[in-house]
Amino acid sequence: MSRMNMEISLRRRVTNIVMLSITGLFTLLTITVLFCILGYLLYHGIGSLSWSFFTNLPKPTGEAGGGMANAIVGSGKILLIATVLGVPVGFLAGVYLSEYSGRTFAFVVRYVTDLLNGVPSIVIGIFAYAMVVKPMHRFSTLAGGIALGIMMIPIAVRTTEEFLRAVPNSLREASLALGATKATTIFTVVAPAAIQGLVSGMMLNLARVAGETAPLLFTALGNMFWSRGWSQPSASLPVMIYQYAISPYEDYHQQAWAAGFVLLALVLSINVTARLVISGRGATARR
Amino acid sequence: MPAGGINAPQTSVIPKLRTRDLNFYYGSFQALHNIGIDIASRKITAFIGPSGCGKSTFLRTMNRMNETVRGTRYDGQILLDGEDIRKMDVTGVRRRVGMVFQKSNPFPKTIFENVAYGLRINGAKKATIAETVQRSLERAALWTEIKDKLHKPASALSGGQQQRLCIARALAVEPEVLLLDEPCSALDPVATLKIEELLFQIKETTTIVIVTHNMQQAARLADHTGFFLMGKLIEFNDTRAIFQNPKKKETEDYVTGRFG
């Protein structure tokens, strides 16, 4: 009495297998890309890596033994400023959202924070240029650090709020019951309880801005020599990679690969460590 | 009669569904022990028992729905019209053995498209779809209520209406068996009554197997009832016999409300 196929048609069966296989293929493709990236950097980068890479200043093309010591140190200084700016501001704002604020203001702050998170990094660079470089009349490590620091803030806020909220209220109550003040409770009980998430969140944050190039292009600019102090233009690893990669010189390209390898190794190892720290304690629920 | 052996009510008709020596496992946990049962054609068979007794698990073996969960397996036989369902194509089995779920789960489509979906994927001719949809909705006692709203989203219906929609959806592909897993547990008494009434109608053309935690429902609806306890089929007989003259102490304890 049925007007329909009693047996599933070949077309449906084939479609099923083909489409499901395609999804698997796509997944494989995406993962392969990751390994290709790692592979190429390893292959091209390791060969050009040497002691002089880490200790020498850049040399003009053709001369052997050029390095990126200034870029490595420069990145370090810029990231230091970024952390000093971004982490405390982000953390404290996150504390405010989690422990103090009322509904409306919290909504506004959260919305604006998300807004800042979505701002393209080049625009942050423009902002830092207008606020730091122009008044100072010079490009500087400070300007670069401030630009990256601003980029760190939204993620720091979100991470802090999320992990502080996850701390059970019973801990807060226990502390208050002992007579501690709200402030003491937050900084000596709640924050330490969330320390794992907070630290790994900050690590991920740092890894993200460590690879940023665009905002540095017109804040820290670049430097073929050591940058003294904080108010001189400074080389940085990502910017060096960019400049060397687009240059027409083969030996510069080799160094770009080496620097790329170093940068990626740094960023990925921070990433993997941070994520393992989080997942190890089951803070993120995955199926 | 031993609980693990062949349970059959007194009937001489060929059973629609038959299981033999069915043992079912979730990983290393054995959820069903040696279930042997004959489900009579075009009758209502009910499974009762306390929570976790395996009645839903057993229901879901009959349309191979447990296969969608990782780590499940079974040994033994499940026969549909004498054929082992494991040897048949799974989508064919499911077309012939339909299912209605505990909580109504209409697709995020219009009312019409919900009922039409099964028809479309099974290759029904386009010209016949509208007619079949109407017929299914009539069988599910829903047509008059929604005939002007066919192209509104199904989510706009009430809980009871949604469940009847799900029944219509299942009926559209003209299954030989309809499995219902506690279909009224989320509904109010009025909605429940409507569904029970239409099950009586449907039974004329379709074999019905219903799992229910409500004994009175089983007593009202079912021709045959099986009592499950801890993964075993304790007793299976005509409904009247189960409730008025249970042969096993456990059955008697359950139906008289001493536990469960």
Next chain:
Amino acid sequence: MAATTSTVLDRAPEPRARGFWRRLRAGEEIAYLIALSAATLVLLIVGLLVYQLWISSTLSIHAFGFSFLTGTTWDPNAGQFGALPFIYGTCVTSALALLIAVPLGVGASIFLAELAPPNASNVMTFLIELLAAVPSVIYGLLGIFVLVPLIHTYLAPFLTATFGFLPLFQGTFYGVSFLSAGIILSIMVAPFIISVSREVLYAVPTDQREAALALGATKWEATWDIVIPNARTGIMGSIFLALARALGETMAVTMVIGNTPAISASLYSPGYSIAAVIANEFTEATGNLYLSSLIFLGLVLFGLTIVINAVARILILVTQQKGAA
């Protein structure tokens, strides 16, 4: 994020204001004020950002007005600043990126959420999310030295041979082009689509799948016809997220797009994007109008990404609420 009220500390009792206690209370107040200032500082920064962008663009806005967005000539020497080539390039590369990344990403997310065993799925997703952590300049590096030569050797000839009749694939492929930029962007944004879509697919109730299968649907039919529509809003959200990311992407694009303000139907043509031109010409901008025009471009980009991000957030929020209901 469920609760938006603060934690129990909101109702903590105030310590009494006596000498010793007053000092403690001062600590309370200070902590509160510091936290509040941090939150306000964030608002201030964003406010300043918008203000600065606006103020620095006014020169260009007054000079060109709305025609800035439609002007096709970008000639700094002649004082001509039209933004259309960059808007065009940004749109074309982002569109191409999505064209590739959406099927790729949604397909992969289906595999990860519906087919792969949970442990394998978690590992693979972890690896794919690492892709999102790779810095843009590294993508650019690989773009220049690996991807572009590959496209040159294999893909472009294939495209010209098969689709050369289309205006999309006219002309000679030299390397730097809309095509290369679009492809590299697609790799960069696919992980976002995959990650979010996978979560959204997980959240679809099991009985939706089972209801479809119970009607005799194949696994693919159940997934495509029923599960995906259930997840539609969230997947759209992930696509908008990816789009916002693609629009603002700077380094990888500028390294492979060719940095030529050209408007061409052919994907083989070199082009320019908003972010790329700012990155390249900012430090060389002579004259206030030049700089102001670049910042005006930045303002346009800013506005664009804000809108797209807002849409993405709304879509993802709607999905979460549906799930919670």
